[in-house]
Amino acid sequence: MDAVLSIGELARASGLSVSALRFYDKAGVLTPHAVDPRTGYRWYTDRQVDAAVLVAAMRRVGMPVKEMAAVLGGTDAHGLLDRHLGRLEQGLDDARRELTRIRRLLDARADRTRTVVLRTADLRAAVGAVRFAADADSEFPVLRGCLFETDHDVLRLVTTDRYRLAVGTATVLEPPDPPISVVVPCTFLDDAAGLLRRHDTVTVVVGADSITLRCGREQLTTGLVDGVFPDHRSLSPRDPGIEHTFSSAALRALLAEAGDRVDLGVLESGEIVVGHPGTEWPVRFRVQVNTGFLLEAVDALPGEQLTFRVGGPITPLAIRPRSVHTPDPASAYSLLMPLQPEALT
Numbered sequence: 001m002d003a004v005l006s007i008g009e010l011a012r013a014s015g016l017s018v019s020a021l022r023f024y025d026k027a028g029v030l031t032p033h034a035v036d037p038r039t040g041y042r043w044y045t046d047r048q049v050d051a052a053v054l055v056a057a058m059r060r061v062g063m064p065v066k067e068m069a070a071v072l073g074g075t076d077a078h079g080l081l082d083r084h085l086g087r088l089e090q091g092l093d094d095a096r097r098e099l100t101r102i103r104r105l106l107d108a109r110a111d112r113t114r115t116v117v118l119r120t121a122d123l124r125a126a127v128g129a130v131r132f133a134a135d136a137d138s139e140f141p142v143l144r145g146c147l148f149e150t151d152h153d154v155l156r157l158v159t160t161d162r163y164r165l166a167v168g169t170a171t172v173l174e175p176p177d178p179p180i181s182v183v184v185p186c187t188f189l190d191d192a193a194g195l196l197r198r199h200d201t202v203t204v205v206v207g208a209d210s211i212t213l214r215c216g217r218e219q220l221t222t223g224l225v226d227g228v229f230p231d232h233r234s235l236s237p238r239d240p241g242i243e244h245t246f247s248s249a250a251l252r253a254l255l256a257e258a259g260d261r262v263d264l265g266v267l268e269s270g271e272i273v274v275g276h277p278g279t280e281w282p283v284r285f286r287v288q289v290n291t292g293f294l295l296e297a298v299d300a301l302p303g304e305q306l307t308f309r310v311g312g313p314i315t316p317l318a319i320r321p322r323s324v325h326t327p328d329p330a331s332a333y334s335l336l337m338p339l340q341p342e343a344l345t
Helices: 007-014 018-026 046-060 065-072 077-109 120-133 186-191 193-197 248-256 291-300
Strands: 004-006 042-045 114-119 145-151 154-160 164-174 181-185 201-206 210-215 218-223 242-247 261-267 272-274 283-290 305-310 317-321 333-336
Touching (some): 004 007, 004 046, 007 018, 007 046, 018 046, 046 065, 065 077, 077 181, 114 120, 120 145, 120 154, 120 164, 120 186, 120 193, 120 201, 120 291, 145 186, 181 218, 186 218, 242 248, 242 272, 248 272, 248 291, 261 291, 283 291, 291 317, 291 333
Antiparallel strands (some): 114 164, 114 201, 145 154, 145 181, 164 333, 201 210, 210 218, 261 283, 305 317, 317 333
16 A cells, blocks of 8 residues: 655655645646645655656756656657757857857957958948848837947848847958957948948947947947847757748739738748648648838848748748858848737638
């Protein structure tokens, strides 16, 4: 006959607190053997000690509650643990990137001027690829700005309004040391357009709290935006997903006929169809995005052909130019957040 344990005895045997055992009972993870109908006191059997020890171990590594119940029930237990380990490893990678950015921010606080030299045509093209995705009316200053960050011989520009994200790059002629990571007001980039058109190269000078564009004897200066820019790398496309290439002109024609929302139907063949595909086409899944946002991304990216990449119905849609001259998909791209699945028609 199984021995009966009080909730306190199970807590001591498993390492879980009494309040945690009550929580896991309510969540359906670890149900008591019996509950006193008068006092509500919970009783367990000694056979439940092993399950409670497993719950305590899964709790220590942050296992989601629903997955705990599935593991105890034997539903793909090892697969669930492997997928959770993958999430933890991804989180560690994100933490490493964030710590690297914190170090850059600490370096930027020191009164140390850094300079980077670019071709003005490259900088104008990068600005043109990202300017549309900033939110001029946001209450958050960083969303009204553009991230300038250097990575070896590349200056990367990033803007986002939290619903979409745009990335553009320019080749650096003289890389800075240490790297640059600052947020610049987008209005400053607008003001600098004429200056950049009048010259072939520009020197970007970043101080502790200001940025200056120098072209010959002309220059323009503004203060930096205070605040931390969202971690765009956590959103950037990391896996191949499903890709399909469109003509930019054909896309504009299709979007001109669309309403506020447009469906992207991913067929079983791997083809992506813009608009509502016919019933004769087997659709694997659909992604729905804001038509205006998509059209702005199409207009901002250079080239006559654009490649769409999508991983699922709730993952961001990535759009990049198809060009033999820019084979790196991170050189310039836009991301659009999908609309809520329940909004699909």
